[in-house]
Amino acid sequence: MRRALKRARDGVALDVTEAAVLLQARGDDLKDLAASAARVRNAGLEAAGRPGVITYSRKVFIPLTRLCRDRCHYCTFVTVPGKLRRAGHGMFLSPDEVLKIAREGAAMGCKEALFTLGDRPEDRWPEAREWLEAEGYDDTLAYVRAMAIRVLEETGLLPHLNPGVMTWTDLQRLKPVAPSMGMMLETTATRLWSDPGGPHHGSPDKEPAVRLRVLEDAGRSNVPFTTGILIGIGESYEERADSLFELRKTARAYHGIQEVIVQNFRAKPDTAMRGMPDAELEELAAAIAVARHILGPSARIQAPPNLVDAEYALLIGAGIDDWGGVSPLTPDHVNPERPWPHIDELAARTAESGFTLRERLTIYPEFIQRGEPWLDPRLLPHVRALADPETGLAREDALPVGLPWQEPDEGFTSSGRTDLHATIDTEGRTGDRRDDFDEVYGDWEALREAAAPGMVPSRIDADVRQALSQAADDPTKLTDDQALALLHADGPALDELCRIADALRRDVVGDDVTYIVTR
Known part of the structure; x- marks a missing residue:
């Protein structure tokens, strides 16, 4: 723990093992970890041009259908056709029901319509397929x-x-x-999906490999995407750390993850996991802080404010910069027992920690400013009507008004260069790649590792490199910290350590290897 905390304080890149250790930080260790994570967050907000700002989205929650083909053992959102019928509900919300929620939200200043629903219910429930066919939908x-x-x-x-x-x-x-979409990764722990009794057993859409592919496809498709992890459902600390590293890998490769949610498990009655303990809030704070260190200053990290028992300061101190969607109208249908905090209360509690609460849109400012291909031209008028042109955050005085959804009058405009037919001959190539290479193709280092795993040279951290140098010069003068650093050497660093040790053995005792026969 001591070494991992020091590396976090020093801003050194963590590995999975160190992250797993830090996820267990509590008490004073957690305070140390959170302080360094908060510094990383603050640097990111400064770079984004909104220092001291925590954001949220004013939304309505539209539960389009509560039917699903999956069987998650902790879910109360999903139900069955018989219960819907007995309650007088249809298999899906009708168009009139959808628009009633949306209109009421717009009148209250909401700007986001969060569509939440189960995965492909028509594959499991004939009633769902019959409803869709009757309404004319495939x-x-x-x-x-x-x-x-x-x-x-x-x-x-x-x-x-x-x-x-x-x-x-x-x-x-x-x-x-x-303008944006989302899907929680939840966890990369395949055993929680494959093993009988696991929280995701019997849920085809919860296979981690399938969900990771969705994140990659969203990145390839230039979709601003919200994802995250769910902690406390039976995963180990190592599996939790691995989930965060997988999110970082995808974020670096495609630059499409606009937000990462770190959500704590809350047991609910009438579910298979009703007897499982809730994830403790210190555990949540540690996960947020580790996520901040792994994902870096430019990541937007959220914790749902209705699941934290008013411990706002703890989570702000751990490195969040967003509270997610908060509705003044609709309940959280996924966690109905946990009402949203009033927005004025959330602003006041955020201010107590020295931050200002600002409203954002469902698509983050960075993606609005990027424009095409991240924001489809057919949506541009709707977003412009609600976005502050300078910051990309929401215009808090704006009330949504319906606008036609259509191709823009000016047609689609190219976001690439159109002068190459002339300048390539007169100016020549000025670099080894186009200026927007990373935006178009993703992070080349991350993509190269995916294309040729093991072929990308690993970087040796500074403290390990210094310890290796001392070991080569005079191993008797290694300090405790240097020896501890070498105990964690792997990859090229471990190869170099073995080479130094082998040379030392050769100098001291030669190349003879001895043994003794015992009886």
Whole structure:
């Protein structure tokens, strides 16, 4: 723990083992870890041009359907057709029900319409398929798309879509109707999905490899994407750390993850996991702080404010910079027992920690400023109507108004260079690659490792490199900290350590290897 905390304080890149150790920080160790994470967060906010600002999105929650083909053992959102019928509900919200929620939210100043629903319920429930066919839709996502367009045109709210696992083709269908989408990774612990009794057993859409592919496809499709981890569902600290590193890998490769949620498990009655203890808030704070160190200053990290028992200062101190969506109208249908805090209260509690609460849109400012291909031209008028042109945050005095969803009058404009036919001959190539290489193709180092794993040279940390140098010069003068650093050597550093040790052995005793026979 001591060495890992020092490396976090010094801003040294952590590995999975160190991250797993830091996830267990409590008490004074947690305070130390959180302080360094907060410094990283503050540097990122400064670089983004909004120092001292914690954001949130004013939203309405539209539970388009509570049917799902999965069977997560902690979920109370999902139900069955019989219960819906007995309660007098349809298999899906009707268009009128969707628009009623959206219109009421728009009147209250909400700017986001969060569409939440189960994964492909028509694959499990004949009632869901019959409803869709009767209404003229091929599948659930076709209905999602249609309702998103109606919300845009009739209310002006910006849809954020959470329809679960999506294929590359699904993402192309939905991108023109929603400025952002999302899906929680939750965990990379495959055993929680594959082993009987695991929280995700029997849920085809919760296989970690499938969900990671969605994140990659969203990045390839230039979709601003929200994801995150769910802590306390039975994963180990090592698995929790691995989940964060997988998110970092995807974020670096495609630059498409706009926000990472770190959410704590809360047990609910009438579920298979009702007897499992809740994730403690110090455990949540440690996970947030480690996420901040792994994901870096430019990451936007959120903790849902209705799940933290008013411990706002603890989580702000651990490195969050966003509270996520908060609704003045609709409940959190996924955690119905946990009401949203009043926005004025959230602002006051945020101010107590020295930060200002500012409203954002469902698409983060960085992606608004990037424009195409991250923001579809058909959505540009809707976003511009609500965004502050200078900051990209929400114009808090703006009330959404429905606007036509259509191709822009000026048509699609190219975001690439159109002068190469002339300048390539007159000016020649001025670099080894185009200026926007990383924006177009993603982080080359991350992509190269994916294409040729093991071929990218590993970097040796400064403290290990210094210890190796001392070991080569005079190993008797190694300090305790240097010896501790060498105990964690791996990859090229371990190879070099072995080479030094082998040379020392050769100098001291030669190349003879002795043994003794015992009886």
